[in-house]
Amino acid sequence: MKLIKKARQKINIVLLAVVMTFSSVQPIAAEQTTVVANKQVRIQDDFYTAVNEKWLQEAVIKPGYPSVSTFGELEDKCRVQLDAIFKQLFENQSQYKANSTERKMINLYNNYLNVEARNKTGITPIKSYMDEIKSAKDLSGITKLLNNLRIQQNTGLLNVGVGADLKDSTKNCVYINSTGLILSNSDYYTKDTEMAKTMKTAINTYLNKIAVLYGYSETGAKKKVDNAFKLDSMLAPSIIGQDEVTVDPNIYDRIYNVYTLEQLDQLAPNLKPSTMLKNIGLDKATKIILQEPEWLKALDKIYTKENVNIIKDALEIRFLYSTATLLGEKFENANKELAATLYGVEGETSREEQALNVISGIFSDEIGKLYVEKTFSKEEKEDVEALVKEIIANYKEKLQKVEWMSPETKTNAIKKLDTMTIKIGYPDKWMDYTDLDIKSIEEGSSLVENVFNIADWSFAKQVQSLNQPVDKTTFLISPQTVNACYNPSANDITFPAAILEAPYYDIHQSREANLGGIGAVIAHEISHAFDTNGSHFDEKGNVANWWTEQDYTKFEENTKKVRSFYSQIEVLPGQKVNGDLTVSENIADITAISCMLDILNKEKNPDYKAFFESWAKVWRIKSSEAYTEQLLQLDAHSPGKVRANAVVQQFEEFYEAYDVKEGDGMYVKPEDRLKIY
Ligand SMILES: [Zn+2]
Incomplete structure (x- = not known):
């Protein structure tokens, strides 16, 4: 999503x-x-x-x-x-209890179909988060933001998660991965290729458009988007690009760097990653693997009071980028234009199919x-x-x-x-959805809120799995x-x-x-x-x-x-x-x-x-x-x-x-x- x-x-x-x-x-x-x-x-x-001659002549790409x-x-x-x-599910819907998985699925399905509700609420469901980002006055304010799981996950400045230890696949440990760049691949910032230009132009246009839809003036939107790209450009040289990943035979050793909480803080004294890990429940990790130490050093160097405004603007744009398609038709249309430019996509699938x-x-x-x-x-x-x-x-x-x-x-x-x-x-055993909270619009929820709940639930499961044996049956x-x-x-x-x-x-x-x-x-x-x-x-x-x-x-x-x-x-x-x-x-x-x-x-x-x-x-x-x-x-x-x-x-x-x-x-x-x- x-x-x-x-x-x-x-x-x-x-x-x-x-x-x-x-x-x-x-x-x-x-x-x-x-x-x-x-x-x-x-x-x-x-x-x-x-x-395949006949098929190639006759097959039709669906809208x-x-x-x-x-x-x-x-x-x-x-x-x-x-x-x-699904038809069957709806036919039987009167039998499902409030917290049943069936009810949750129906709620989310209806929630997704109800675009009128989203058009009406517009940017409201994300406004408090965006305001919180905007209100940060200094570095400690920004650090506080990053300690908020939802802001952290939707801005991707640091990417933290739990996964199987690469060198002891029976145990789960914490991974700290580099910033998720807006253009996804650092090569697009460091190498002047045709594809880099296409991606940058298309996504830049899209981000400006959604920032204006959010309520910024064209000049205001441009300043924020420019700053978001500026931050990315400062970080990109320290992030391993796709080209290097595909040719480096030692890539796994290179990204396997075990750090303690103290060592992380020594490497990044401005960011203090230990506090962030503590706030999101991952400080009890017996092993932390930092995939790209050079990136963390670079991020920490940028993390200064001189750059507060750049970082804040970048976080705002990143949060909006992550959630825009949940905010109603105007935002969806902007995304359709992006898909048309990047992937040559025309028309659209039915909302029922999307749901x-x-x-x-x-x-x-x-x-x-x-x-x-x-x-x-x-x-x-x-x-x-x-x-x-x-x-x-x-x-x-x-x-x-x-x-x-x-x-x-x-x-x-x-x-x-x-x-x-x-x-x-x-699989032999199925996932349990009891702890996942999905409420209907009538009960006061929104698509944004439900999507955030899903991300919270999924992250909580990661936290629970920390230091536990890896479940290899899934x-x-x-x-x-x-x-x-x-x-x-x-x-x-x-x-x-x-x-x-x-x-x-x-x-x-x-x-x-x-x-x-x-x-x-x-x-x-x-x-x-x-x-x-x-x-x-x-x-x-x-x-x-x-x-x-x-x-x-x-x-x-x-x-x-x-x-x-x-x-x-x-x-x-x-x-x-x-x-x-x-x-x-x-x-x-x-x-x-x-x-x-x-x-x-x-x-x-x-x-x-x-x-x-x-x-x-x-x-x-x-x-x-x-x-x-x-x-x-x-x-x-x-x-x-x-x-x-x-x-x-x-x-x-x-x-x-x-x-x-x-x-x-x-x-x-x-x-x-x-x-x-
Ligand atoms: Zn394959």
């Missing part, structure tokens, strides 16, 4: 694909710019386009979305189920429980589980055969496979999410019920189609345990080196080839894939298909075409040009077409199945083909 990212983590769980991360309170839509040639494309020249894809289509399918669940997405995200387990009851059978769960086990067994064989890896490293790699936790469909993505993930710090793989649907998976479709769909997805997630990221984590999920030096050098040589191969692929005129940014996902794709082919090769008369075509179908996507450009800059995955084509090009089975020859568009010389494992 907040554009300024909270608890900006350098370490992310690895998702199968980027999904629309825009909150539904920032409705967006899309235009269609993908041009498909009318003449038939040969499979041998462009596999992806040839397989409110920047793209249409297999993922999006499955999300639509899932939404039909969620609609039915459903919001509720499904917040009450993810409650909705998830109802969703799996309706859609997911025990038989399917067992079938997919058997497939996962088969793929893991194949990986073991595969690793044993890797020529460049020593027996010592192989043993450690296989340990990761043996201890990997498999999560399929839905699902990081809900059952109704169309995606899959590998979590390196738990060494687990998750496949929610919503992705276990055709074309990925159908208990009744051919084995080859399932192997090219969900099989490849499973193999992709498993291989993240051994990609450029997962290679830094051991079988317990701890950052540790389990490689011999020689093996790691060879691994890096191989990955360099992957970086360079993908860097040469042009996606839009003059714009190529970022081979560094996408390296771990590309390795996962190549390794996945290699693994699935091992399995297929053992079968009697396997239908290779059905397998490869299933792979090409799951990655089809049509998106606005602006969105494609954004993804090229930000997404760790290569674009769908590249995922489909560049991967199959590496395998002899593909050349044989389709008689691909030198001179064909899909042809890559055998000596240039990529192989990691």
Whole structure:
């Protein structure tokens, strides 16, 4: 719900694909710019386009979305189920007690739909917070503000949270992450690129607009927004940018800096982080990890009485940025314009659809429980589980055969496979919403108040988990999410019920189609345990080196080839894939298909075409040009077409199945083909 990212983590769980991360309170839509040639494309020249030609011609991007894809289509399918669940909920609403989870969901849903109420209250729900920021007279006043959890969370100057210790994944500890920059990536402040200019101009315009809507004069708004960017520009050089994260092999050691409360205060005497941690209940931490000491030093240097006005203006703008879309239609419209500029989005989704997405995200387990009851059978769960086990067994064989890896490293790699936790469909235990307070508008609440309550509740759960063992049974993505993930710090793989649907998976479709769909997805997630990221984590999920030096050098040589191969692929005129940014996902794709082919090769008369075509179908996507450009800059995955084509090009089975020859568009010389494992 907040554009300024909270608890900006350098370490992310690895998702199968980027999904629309825009909150539904920032409705967006899309235009269609993908041009498909009318003449038939040969499979041998462009596999992806040839397989998906009809779909690419006919698929329509819905209003409110920047793209249409297999993922999006499955999300639509899932939404039909969620609609039915909600309909039922409303039919039974007279039975629900005041503090029941059902009542809370209905309250929030109605709350979200009631835009008239928001238009009427306008900025009132955030005014007291904004006034509090404005009234700070000096540094101690600002420090007091930062001790207020809601102000702290909605301004993102410091990002504090609880998470699994990177080097002892069984325990939870406190993380202090750097300032969530308005443009999200420090490279956009320190490097003069086209994308940086686009982002800065679009967001600057948006912030000025919402500051005027809040009630400032144009000059007043400009001064405040300029100061917000000024503060960011002062901090950005000390914050590690995305470009560096993608190429630094020692990034995990670099962001693992253990500090005591006293040491934090010594490093930042003006800010005194210990007081802030105490005020939000995190001072009892047995371990505090400061991700970027250079950033904290820089922030502390800026934290002086000379800069009080800059900091205050920045906090105001940041608070407004975080909450603006909850303040009624005028603010929503400004956000729509921003989405149109940045992502080429046109039109909007219905408010009911937005509400459903919001509720499904917040009450993810409650909705998830109802969703799996309706859609997911025990038989399917067992079938997919058997497939996962088969793929893991194949990986073991595969690793044993890797020529460049020593027996010592192989043993450690296989340990990761043996201890990997498999999560399929839905979690064994569900989240409890008893302590979450969601009141209706009639009871005097507002959308802003409810959203703040949700954030408070979520933070309180983090505080409770501090110094406690990490609960490794939870699902990081809900059952109704169309995606899959590998979590390196738990060494687990998750496949929610919503992705276990055709074309990925159908208990009744051919084995080859399932192997090219969900099989490849499973193999992709498993291989993240051994990609450029997962290679830094051991079988317990701890950052540790389990490689011999020689093996790691060879691994890096191989990955360099992957970086360079993908860097040469042009996606839009003059714009190529970022081979560094996408390296771990590309390795996962190549390794996945290699693994699935091992399995297929053992079968009697396997239908290779059905397998490869299933792979090409799951990655089809049509998106606005602006969105494609954004993804090229930000997404760790290569674009769908590249995922489909560049991967199959590496395998002899593909050349044989389709008689691909030198001179064909899909042809890559055998000596240039990529192989990691
Ligand atoms: Zn992945």
